[in-house]
Amino acid sequence: MTFQAPKGVSEYAPPRSAAFRRAIDTFAAAVTKAGYGYLELPVFEDTQLYARGVGESTDVVTKEMYTFEDRGGRSVTLRPEFTAGVLRSVLENGLHHGQLPAKVWAVGPAFRYERPQAGRYRQFYQVDLEAIGSDDPLVDAETIAIAWDWYRQLGLQRLTLLLNTLGCAECRPIYRAALQDFLRALDLDEATRARVEINPLRVLDDKRPEVKAQLEGAPLVTDHLCAACKAHHDQVRTALADLSIPWTDNPRLVRGLDYYTRTTFEFDHPLLGAQSAVGGGGRYDGLSESIGGPPLPGIGFGLGLDRTVLAMEAEQVAAAAVSTVDVYAVPLGEEARRRAFALLAELRRAGLAADMAYGSRGLKGSMKAASKSGARFALIIGERDLEAGAVQLKDLETAEQTEVSLASIVDTLKGKLL
């Protein structure tokens, strides 16, 4: 073939796509029950929204964005994450003027120009959820619980929830200065030294052994929290404990986006190789103002669907392709094909899932197709049957076959299947 999918994109064809769909459908049902409304968002935004929202110093903005100029000379960027666009939409649609928090969710692809590897794609999929306009720690706990329960519903047992707090505008600068003092004394490469000056917290996240070793005695946020942040953090943890959700406190958990304040969290899976974070999120109490909105606290998460599917496969809980049809018609001869085709539509209108053997295959081949379709019943329609005004109804599990009149076959099947 001349064409292949662009480098680094993920795509889902049957039977793998079943797990992908199930993940989305399960999420949609769960968050709808928790009061979240659906947001259908553009897949690209004004480049400045991400530059200012996500943060000029982040890798996402400096080297991973799909940015281009449209024909009108506007700089637009394929979304590298959801939160900035969600907040923009909430503000633009005035949802923050209604009852708070404004609770919304979204799903779809996001884009980052990176070198692909296991679990990391240039076009990847996320479900996203945001609660905007409340600083109640119970809202933090609610979002975490929703993510946790979703993973459990999908059958995932081996996830670890990592939890941290990054402080607020009050206490973070003090901690930041203390951390910088510590980091400047270390033996670090040039890129990391630069990061110490721009965003020292992210140095804590470094996974290289030679750097990790030096970080042993680094000052921790949790020791520099103001009273309000400490109380907030404690209340989040108490709420999680009340829900029997296990977590691991990780004072080194930073996350790569600049807007996070207070609560941050991440879900890690042990079987995914290097890209082990299947989802993550946190609070972003200053984000609204940084994109020109009113002061408006918020919290949310993005959960990676690609990595979730990989985790489901690794834990062997990905849905096996289940039968999608109940009835499979097997016509013999041209006249029978016409009648079967019409009957098929009738069955579907009656609410039954039905398919038939298309093309001119022999009876044996058609029966094989019926068997492979996973249908419970085969409907054999031959010339002899048509003359008798009947069809042969075969139960493909028991191999039991009965003759049913054409006039009553739809009702008969409805009786058996609905």
Place this chain on the structure above:
RNA sequence: GUGGGUAUAGCUCAGUUGGCAGAGCGCCAGGUUGUGGUCCUGGAUGUCGUGGGUUCAAGUCCCAUUACUCACCCCA
């Protein structure tokens, strides 16, 4: 952006010191003139990633290139 590995049928992969392009699975057909799953038999599908080079001869050796893949960085 940096480093390693791989590329042969629809899929998973074998292919020896360079000597006729292979297996399993899947697909199709037949065994059974109107009956699936099991079984048996047969069949189709290949620019051996691409371009060059060495050689009487290249899937195999050399060079380049592209794609895929894993890891670093970072993140979903």
